[in-house]
Amino acid sequence: MKKDPLIDQDIEAYLKKHQAKDLLRLITAGSVDDGKSTLIGRLLYDAKVIYDDQLEALKADSEIHGTTGTNFDPALLTDGLIAEREQGITIDVAYRYFSTSKRNFIIADCPGHQQYTRNMATGASNCNLAVILIDARNGVIEQTKRHSFISRLLGIRHLVVCINKMDLVDYSEDVFEQIRTDYEDFAARLEATEINFIPISALEGDNVVDRSEHMPWYTGAPLLRHLENVSIVSDQNLIDLRYPVQYVARPHPDFRGFAGTVASGIIRKGDEVLAMPSRQTSRVKSINTFEGEIDEAFPPMAVMVTLDDEIDLSRGDMIVHPNNLPRLDPDFDAMVVWMNDNPLEVGKVYTFKSATTTVPGRVESIRYAINVNTLHREQQSELTVNDIGRVSVKLQKPICHDPYSKNHTTGSLIIIDRVNNLTLGAGMIIERGTPATKPATEVSKATEPTSKNIREEASLVGAAARETLLKQKPVTIWLTGLSGSGKSTISQALEERLVQSGQAAYVLDGDNVRHGLNRDLGFSAAERTENIRRIAEVARLMNEAGLIAISSFISPFTKDRVGAKEIIGDDRFIEVFVDTPLEVCEQRDPKGLYKKARSGEIKGFTGISAPYEAPESPDLCLDTTRLNVEACVHAIIAMMQDRGLIA
Amino acid sequence: MRYNLSYLKQLEAESIHIIREVAAEFERPVMLYSIGKDSSVMLRLAEKAFAPAGIPFPLLHVDTTFKFKEMLAFRDKMAADLNFDLLVWTNPEGLANKVNPFDFGSAKYTQIMKTEALKQALEHHGFDAAFGGARRDEERSRAKERVYSFRDRFHQWDPKNQRPELWNVYNAKVNKGESIRVFPLSNWTELDIWLYIKFESIPIVPLYLAKEREVIERDGVLLMQDDERMELREGETLTKKKIRFRTLGCYPLTGAVESSADDINGIVQEMLLATKSEREGRVIDYDESGSMEKKKREGYF
Structure with a gap:
């Protein structure tokens, strides 16, 4: 030996x-x-x-x-x-x-x-x-x-x-x-x-x-x-915060701790969070462990969280970020592996357990079974032991869930017999909601994915496969800075440089977003926030498709950029501060906007009549008074190479 | 990598998750406390699972009356220091009949004072879930044990009819009289236990550490005469040897090993360089191969 x-x-x-x-x-x-x-x-x-x-x-x-x-x-x-x-x-x-x-x-x-x-x-x-x-x-x-x-x-x-x-x-x-x-x-x-x-x-x-x-x-x-x-x-999902509450500890009246295991995403002290399903918001007051308080927790850490406010939250509920919600719905489709000698019966009431939630429910229909030898779909009226099939589930109350492909914890469930308590089957959620079975009368908030007509087929293609195909790790380069700071010029030069060297990259800017996707939005604070939120969602989709997204917006508010980071994900969000002093921007004034702002023709103009909150710790800071466009692009490329994002 | 948990921290988090699930879903859980190193780790994990709150369930020690005195002293000190709810159970019939390993044999003694006593205690208190410190790496039959191990009304385990267990979604449903044995340390190895004790500074019974102790050699096993109930056979003499115990149980059934390891580093060093597995010191396993599975089917932990 x-x-x-x-x-x-x-x-x-x-x-x-x-x-x-x-x-x-x-x-x-x-x-x-x-x-x-x-x-x-x-x-x-x-x-x-x-x-x-x-x-x-x-x-x-x-x-x-x-x-x-x-x-x-x-x-x-x-x-x-x-x-x-x-x-x-x-x-x-x-x-x-x-x-x-x-x-x-x-x-x-x-x-x-x-x-x-x-x-x-x-x-x-x-x-x-x-x-x-x-x-x-x-x-x-x-x-x-x-x-x-x-x-x-x-x-x-x-x-x-x-x-x-x-x-x-x-x-x-x-x-x-x-x-x-x-x-x-x-x-x-x-x-x-x-x-x-x-x-x-x-x-x-x-x-x-x-x-x-x-x-x-x-x-x-x-x-x-x-x-x-x-x-x-x-393989870890550090993007979507999902914190299923497991146990509530109340050792004394001043402490109400929500014990849980971080299923995905990162939870930080001070984060604004939303409790599902009550939808009440609060802030993370502390993250406690036996060793003391910590500033952040990530999967699969088991911690105990306290919140600033007394809100409705107990076992089976979930703590998430307000800009990134799981689906809350009693209806969904799942791929089920049946494990019991008694076949799965459509319409029979079973107990479903997913994460920390346990709810009665039934299988409404078996859409198809999979012949695992040919991978062909076959019509079957029941699933017998060792069968695998796609079923539609209807629970007696809504639960928070995500597609299994995105989240193994909030996307998985077991099916339990209500009489003999045996575990009969295991399910992996593959779709949000079943189409056309519900009246479309429910009002939904913009940030809430509740449309019953949206079908999200869980992609079986892994991020790794796309990375191999495109030979890059998809990220979002988020440029922020004053109007006239040079964001557009830099982003376009960066895009050109990346594409020329064989990378798949795309610029999101006011020209291609404001005129289409966001043409219903104006420039009030709320609309600006929504503008940034939508851009972040688009950038995330692009990243998921394997593309490098380059976002070029003033994005003046820290909270909006933090929101964007939550949507896109910590490890995919790269903040680049195009740091050009106001005087220089005003001197350049390529579109004559500063002049109009000074004269009062444009109201709420960033830098003049509205604040710009500079990033405190950007991933990269570009001083355009000292660096030309080429040097700025070079700096971004070098950082991407350093981080192993591109070759 | 910043968001990457070391494997020991992963094991810790997994165990805490299990302990909390049980506390949340069962009406009357209990933690079996054997005072050994695995129990010590499990106890620390229970503390961690609920801190800053206390442990919300009692700890149960099945006292066979033949535990090392040092173990009992350690148990009482821990209960006082950590302020947990300690229950102690001894089989009253066994106690009345003075059941001991010398006159009744190790198999019968274990059956009455351990297996039966445990069942009695669980039934007496109406516990529907009991944590045990068993690890899958200990013995071959344990390798297939679930984290939640279902027991019927007779506390029996049916290895052919275990509930499937996927992800960390545990099925806590039981009917009246049935129960679940829960093994939060399932995925820990002996080395993990020692590492955790070391890095977390977890107190352990001093018998684990090598010291000069008086022992006798019986049937090739080094035993400590912890009290006068164990009589010396003809030709046996007490000799001082530097010894320690790799596992702790009933003193007449627990063999010591000669060792110079008087700290955890030394123990781990000896373990890693050892050529024998840890259960080697346990007299209980001397029966034929597969004996643990038979005991478990009967309700042994």
Whole structure:
């Protein structure tokens, strides 16, 4: 057994290093004899987490249950339950833990039988990555497709296809390539995600931990190396604040704490927040932890929030930002994985639990079932065990929710039997509202997504796929500054420069927004705020489509820019302050507006008769009295390159 | 990366979430407090889950009457320091019949003083949810345990009929008499527990740390004679050795290891360089392989 030498030499340093590692949760899936347990056993064995006494027990077991004769059978390490050891197969999800010098891992070992789809969905629900095993002798079979589909359905973005038992096909590159092509043909229908292919032999250890000597034609990383290095940080949703209230603590009359786990977004002390469904607003007074108060919390931190005002808020409710609301509706569509022998009955009342809310409701209709082998939609009147289908749900009261693709916490639910309390199914919300079933009489606020006619098909294409396609990380460059400061000139030059170097970028400015989308808006404070809000929403959509948005508006008020940042998201909002002194702007006065403002012809003109609140800590500050246009563009490009947004 | 939580903090957050869900959804939850290192971590997590408020449920210690004296002293000090509601239960029949591991054998003793006692306590108080400090990495049958583990009216676990458990959405629905065992530390490993104790400065029973103690060697296991109920067999002598315990339970059933690790760094160092798993010191597991699953089916925690 090879151990990290630090353990012996400097345990303190080793522990500090270990404690700072991150965590990758993965599932392994494959058909009965594809060798999952063998692979996991091999990973555990080669990653040195098997103790001698466990190995001794294993040897004793091998004589009774082993399937590899007198050889070491790694599968016995993971086949835990007596029943399955007797049958020689894995029948339930088992969790395994190991770590390397780079990362900690939790493996959900998922069974391969057709009738155990439910276990696969269970295991996949908390994972970042799926390892799909294929027996090189059999190639892509129905269960391969089923497992891949379920992984995608549960929102797993990273797939690693391990073509196993390469030793039994003479380590043939042709066999590997054929299976890879077959899989890619099928995976095209899954809507692209990150897929890697690795030829391995779990039993012999080829390309599991160490590079195989038998397959020099394979130039990629061995499995463990890949698992250590795959990047998962960008999978987090730091944009939409969703804080489902879990528990209200009231230790004394002066303290009312809302305990919860941040599902997505970032909550900060001082934030203006909205309580759903009461729609009362307040501010975050404090964010408490056992260690004391903190300034901000992000997923998946568990904290306790207090608010400035006594508002209506309890378990099952949600704290959000006023400019970024979840949908509040009793009706929605969901993809359901049915997990019980009694079929899903349309019209029957079940209990639905989503995040911290539990509500009775029913399935109104089954729109279609998915044949997971062909991915074709089929008409079915019921869903039986291990079926997957799209259903319309109607709850007895509205709940806050988002599409699962955007938010795994507020987009997921379980379905519980009201008599025997069993968990019958699991659902992933895919659409906001069902169309044309409700009168369109409800009045809605502009910021509230309640139109029943809006259908939002959850995109199956991940942000990662778009990033790969466009070779850029989409962001919004938000230019702010006085009229005549040079925003338009800089933004246009920046757009030109980006497009010329092969990036997809687009400028949003008064010319293309005020005349169309926002032509109903004037220049009052409220209308200016709404103007900026809409622009931010458009920028967000552009970012989601993979584009770099360049916004060029005076945007004089801090609160509007903070609102825009909330909509677009912290990590996608880049604030650039075009810092040109008023005197210089007035001197330039390209459209003669300052003159008109001075004479009183234009009222409420920023800088003259209305305030401009300069950003306190912009990402970039451009002093146009010292920098020419080219230098300004260069500075922005350099910052984008520094942050790895563009090459 | 600024918005990236280290894995230990992720585990902590996950456990706190579980503890709060239980407090919010069950009528009468209880936290099983075994005084061991896992219980100590679980207790800290419960404190964290509700701070600045107190822990809103009681802690239950099933006292088999053969716990180390140091454990009981530690338990009472913690209850006083942290001001939690401590319940102690001993099987009254077992107590009346002086059930002990020497005369009744370890299996029967454990059945009566631990398994039966726990069931009695849960029924007596009407608890519908009980937190336990078990981890999935401890033993093979535990690897498949749910976070919320359903028990029927007879406290039995049916491994073939577990409720599916997705995301962190837990099904807390039970009918009268049924209950849920909840394992907030499911995803922690032994190393995680020690790291957390170290970085959070969590108090633990001193028996975990190596010290010169008087032990006897019986059937290849080092045991401490914690009181006179354990009689020395012929040929056995007390000898001073520097020892510590990797797990703590009933003193006649808990083997010590020779060690020089007198701080947490030392423990972790020994653990990482060790070649034997932690349950090795427990006499209870000496039966045939798969024994833990059998005990769990019968209602053992």
